[in-house]
Every structure is written in C-alpha cells, then in structure tokens.
Amino acid sequence: MPFAEILKNVVDGTDGALGALVVGIDGIPVDEYSVGSEIDIQSMTVEYSSILKEIEKGSQAAQLGSTNEVTVIAEKAMIMLRRLTDEYFLVLIIKPDGNFGKGRFLLRMSVPKILKEF
C-alpha cells in the first residue's frame, strides 16, 4: 500500500486530524497527506524533527534507551511523533479538540504497514 494511502487512513480515521507524514530525521518529508490548511505542516515538521533529535540525546543521556514516541500538546495542535526506523518517523497532527487516543492507536497500527514498504 502506498505511504499516502496509509497516511490517509490514519487522518480520515481520527476526528480532528489535520495531517500525517512520513519524515526523515533531517526534517524532510517523504510523503504526506493533509486536510485543511490551518497549520503550516511542513515548517512545523522541520521544527519538531530537530526536537526529536534533542529528545533522543536526552533519553540516551538519561539512560532510558531509545525514544519510540513523543507527543506534544500545544495550544493550537497536538503532534504525535512515532519512530519508524533510525532514520525515519511518522507524524500525526490533530486539532486540540480532536480524538487523541484514536489518533495514537491508528498511528501505532500503521507503523508495520509503512515498514513493509521500506
């Protein structure tokens, strides 16, 4: 299944989802699917991918092992980052009143499907 289709399933299945992406650790998107345009998803992803690197360093320094998932709840959006490989991760952006739990579930479920395409 193409990435865009897997991402579409996650976004369409999550109330309030604005978009989902497969992104390299350098912040460059591999593929994305988004609805609406309330948020500049590309610039957001660049910002957060550098944060992911910081978090990974922090987790290693604190001897917690590698980071599998990061969730940021900000005023205007919830962002979930889920590790795919050492080089790539999955991002889901949801409105503040969206269905956080459902999004998290669908994001997790989509990981093996996406990895199959790697």
Added chain:
Amino acid sequence: MPFAEILKNVVDGTDGALGALVVGIDGIPVDEYSVGSEIDIQSMTVEYSSILKEIEKGSQAAQLGSTNEVTVIAEKAMIMLRRLTDEYFLVLIIKPDGNFGKGRFLLRMSVPKILKEF
C-alpha cells in the same frame, strides 16, 4: 496540601509509576516523590527540562502557541511533562508497562491542586 503529598497521590494512584516532581524550567526540582530506584530521576529531569525549552521554542516557531504537555515514550520509561506556570512544570515517570492513561489523568487533576499552593 503540601506538594509531596499531591505527588504521592499521583504516583500511588498510577500502576507502574516511579516518581513525580515539581520542577523549575531550569531543571531544579522543587519537590519530588519517588518509589524504587530503577531510574536516576534527578539527572533525567535535568535532561528533559532543557528539551522542554527546545519544544517550547519549536511550538512558538511553528505558531502552535505555548506547549501544555509533552509525553516521551522511551524503551525504559514513559515521561510526562505538564506545564504549571511559565517557570514550573510537573513530571511523572512511569515504567513502560505502567498505566499511561491513568497517570495522565491524575497528573492533569493535580495541576490545580499544586497551583493553589503557588
């Protein structure tokens, strides 16, 4: 209610919780309550408080407003950071097999109780 008692209620009410802290944005703990010693909570908190500053910068840069909550799921622990004020935040550390949802709920419920003591 003293901070330590509020933190104790969060930790005792969450299956798998290892500790909870009130921490300054500079990484210096105001108060903490922990059980077991599997994880060096102090050093972990210092690492993550600097990450919180990075995330806040990222959220502002991506125009998402201020950050209210950050969750990091690493191999050996789940860490929840919840904003209290501009200067202080609340941290909960849970084992990977602990009750994430319950911890998140209790952490949120404890925010107004802690703010009352500020």
